[in-house]
Amino acid sequence: MDVRSGVAMFEPAEGLRRLEAFPFALVTWVGEDGYPMSAAINVQMDAQRGVVEFDAIAGLDLPLGAELSLTGSHIRPQPGIGYDERRHVTVWGHAGRDPLGRLKFVPTAAWGWDEAAIPFPEYIERQVGQSRRYLTRVSSELGRVVRPRLSLGWLTLRATRLPFVSATLIPVLIGIAIAAAQGAFDLFAAVLTIIGAAAVHLGLNVANDVFDARSGADESNVNPTQYSGGSRVIQYGLVSLRRMAAISAAFYAIAIGAGIVLLLTRFSMALLVIGVLGILLSLFYTAPPLKLVYRGLGELTTAIGFGPLMLVGAYVVQTLGALSPEPFVASIPIALLVALILYVNEVPDRPSDGRAGKRTLPVILSREAVINGYVLAAAAAFISIVLGVLAGVLPIPALAALLPLPLVLRVRDGLVRYYDQPYGLMAVMAVNIRVHLLVGVLLFGAYMVVLALTRLAPGIPLFIRWP
Amino acid sequence: MSWLPKPVVELIETALVTELSVVRKDRRPITYPLIPMWDGEKILMTSSILFSRKLEHLKDNPRVSLSFSDPVALGGRTDRATIQGDARVIDGDPHTDWEQVLPLWSAKEPVITEFLKARVAFPLFFERSVIEVMPRRVFYWPDGDTAHAPEVTTDAGWTGKAA
Numbered sequence: 186m187d188v189r190s191g192v193a194m195f196e197p198a199e200g201l202r203r204l205e206a207f208p209f210a211l212v213t214w215v216g217e218d219g220y221p222m223s224a225a226i227n228v229q230m231d232a233q234r235g236v237v238e239f240d241a242i243a244g245l246d247l248p249l250g251a252e253l254s255l256t257g258s259h260i261r262p263q264p265g266i267g268y269d270e271r272r273h274v275t276v277w278g279h280a281g282r283d284p285l286g287r288l289k290f291v292p293t294a295a296w297g298w299d300e301a302a303i304p305f306p307e308y309i310e311r312q313v314g315q316s317r318r319y320l321t322r323v324s325s326e327l328g329r330v331v332r333p334r335l336s337l338g339w340l341t342l343r344a345t346r347l348p349f350v351s352a353t354l355i356p357v358l359i360g361i362a363i364a365a366a367q368g369a370f371d372l373f374a375a376v377l378t379i380i381g382a383a384a385v386h387l388g389l390n391v392a393n394d395v396f397d398a399r400s401g402a403d404e405s406n407v408n409p410t411q412y413s414g415g416s417r418v419i420q421y422g423l424v425s426l427r428r429m430a431a432i433s434a435a436f437y438a439i440a441i442g443a444g445i446v447l448l449l450t451r452f453s454m455a456l457l458v459i460g461v462l463g464i465l466l467s468l469f470y471t472a473p474p475l476k477l478v479y480r481g482l483g484e485l486t487t488a489i490g491f492g493p494l495m496l497v498g499a500y501v502v503q504t505l506g507a508l509s510p511e512p513f514v515a516s517i518p519i520a521l522l523v524a525l526i527l528y529v530n531e532v533p534d535r536p537s538d539g540r541a542g543k544r545t546l547p548v549i550l551s552r553e554a555v556i557n558g559y560v561l562a563a564a565a566a567f568i569s570i571v572l573g574v575l576a577g578v579l580p581i582p583a584l585a586a587l588l589p590l591p592l593v594l595r596v597r598d599g600l601v602r603y604y605d606q607p608y609g610l611m612a613v614m615a616v617n618i619r620v621h622l623l624v625g626v627l628l629f630g631a632y633m634v635v636l637a638l639t640r641l642a643p644g645i646p647l648f649i650r651w652p
Numbered sequence: 653m654s655w656l657p658k659p660v661v662e663l664i665e666t667a668l669v670t671e672l673s674v675v676r677k678d679r680r681p682i683t684y685p686l687i688p689m690w691d692g693e694k695i696l697m698t699s700s701i702l703f704s705r706k707l708e709h710l711k712d713n714p715r716v717s718l719s720f721s722d723p724v725a726l727g728g729r730t731d732r733a734t735i736q737g738d739a740r741v742i743d744g745d746p747h748t749d750w751e752q753v754l755p756l757w758s759a760k761e762p763v764i765t766e767f768l769k770a771r772v773a774f775p776l777f778f779e780r781s782v783i784e785v786m787p788r789r790v791f792y793w794p795d796g797d798t799a800h801a802p803e804v805t806t807d808a809g810w811t812g813k814a815a
Binding site for chain 2: 209211213214215218219220221222223224225226240242243244251252253254256258259260261262263265266267269271273275277306309312313315316318319320322323327331333334335339342343350411421422
């Protein structure tokens with residue numbers, strides 16, 4: 186079967202096999218007046234000889250020798266909704282008449298779509314090139330450029346992948362909360378930190394699309410989901426590559442601006458190092474010459490960037506550069522779990538990533554290694570929380586962050602079941618994102634409890650102190 | 653008031669899917685399943701720009717036929733009809749032009765209004781052209797059996813040439 190262009194062409198014999206499953210066929214031909222004509226007929230298949238037989242159609246002349254087609258089409262009505270189970274097949278060929286007057290059809294080509302074999306979202310992706318060709322034609326006919334559109338709000342949401350900013354907010358808020366629990370808090374600096382960190386993240390998201398568009402990784406991915414495969418605004422013609430590059434640069438400019446203000450008002454060498462390192466890692470995640478994600482370092486880069494750099498960075502802004510073990514230890518589970526978001530989201534992308542030379546861990550590793558790697562890393566994240574509390578570095582309420590642990594088992598089971606099914610993996614990816622979000626929110630909540638109890642009930646022990 | 657026989661209008665109004673056949677430049681017939689809508693004079697359909705090959709064929713050759721033949725898609729009706737006609741593609745603004753037929757579309761596929769709310773997820777699917785078919789000749793099989801000759805009705809004003 187050839188589905189490269191979105192049109193599923195297959196061998197005539199396969200077409201006949203599929204046609205046999207329909208209760209009747211629609212024979213279609215082009216009449217002498219140039220109009221197509223169709224009529225429903227019952228057919229008899231001779232699969233061995235690759236021939237279809239059917240009776241003449243009363244009152245209509247089938248043009249023997251000319252090309253005609255047999256079509257089977259199926260839907261399942263769903264009252265109040267519409268329908269599903271869409272499938273159709275068309276077999277082209279020529280018909281002749283046997284000595285008994287029956288018509289014999291010999292197939293030469295076949296085409297069709299079955300949504301059970303090619304899910305609708307994938308079918309859509311395979312047709313993106315056709316949509317571009319058509320809009321080029323329409324633009325030429327109308328004498329003006331016709332492009333697909335989205336409202337500014339939806340386009341912004343899609344192009345920047347705004348919901349993923351939670352991965353930035355979590356470590357930044359925890360870093361600020363740890364500093365506040367230790368008595369260091371400046372509201373202006375906190376707001377500026379959040380703006381700067383979010384801008385780096387959005388700049389990275391957009392830059393990632395720019396470089397994946399240039400490498401062809403997103404173009405060749407026909408199984409994108411809402412969590413993987415990029416925003417696709419470039420492939421869809423919604424935003425030009427040049428404009429996306431400009432948007433990315435603008436976000437980085439905002440991030441650098443926020444960083445400079447923070448350096449001027451809250452200078453510390455730790456902040457300078459973290460800020461520069463963060464921007465470099467973000468930029469060279471996909472950008473040449475480093476292209477870290479193409480070298481099997483994407484997950485590690487994400488862990489460092491959205492773990493210790495964000496969390497400790499937000500912390501040192503508040504403490505004016507003073508360091509302590511607490512933010513480092515608190516960043517370990519966040520770093521591991523955010524890397525696992527990327528790691529699991531890369532599973533459905535691995536064929537297209539592999540073709541584009543993007544050596545992500547799911548591209549490099551076997552299925553078993555990827556699933557075992559997920560379990561090990563997730564377990565390490567939760568163990569680090571327990572060890573952090575036992576060591577007296579993290580507060581006792583941080584143990585609440587263990588509550589999402591059962592979700593890890595759901596993700597593991599989902600990976601086992603849907604490893605090769607991109608759309609089945611969508612729900613798994615959603616649960617995996619929830620693990621990071623819930624652990625982050627619960628850790629942040631733990632520090633809110635610490636803050637409150639420190640003021641309301643100073644005598645209550647909040648950290649384990651071994652004798 | 654349309655010249656189409658009443659049962660044929662009922663078939664169009666009932667059908668969840670029709671088979672639209674168009675003619676390629678090399679005279680090969682190609683058939684596509686689409687949702688038909690009836691505006692009292694013409695049959696309307698929409699096509700996403702993703703699946704726009706049919707639109708290209710229609711612009712090159714407006715002669716089409718529409719088959720109403722599947723009892724499952726016809727609410728259990730067993731009568732059948734094929735309508736020949738001339739098609740026009742309306743695609744001045746693929747983002748909004750088709751929205752004029754949304755009430756007729758959602759009557760047959762109510763879930764489409766829910767999909768439309770999530771337009772951001774399928775932006776190209778909702779860039780669509782409208783296909784407008786002016787019926788010229790109708791072949792009607794009251795019992796659905798093509799072993800019997802169809803009843804043929806023709807638009808009185810039709811010259812036999814595509815518009």
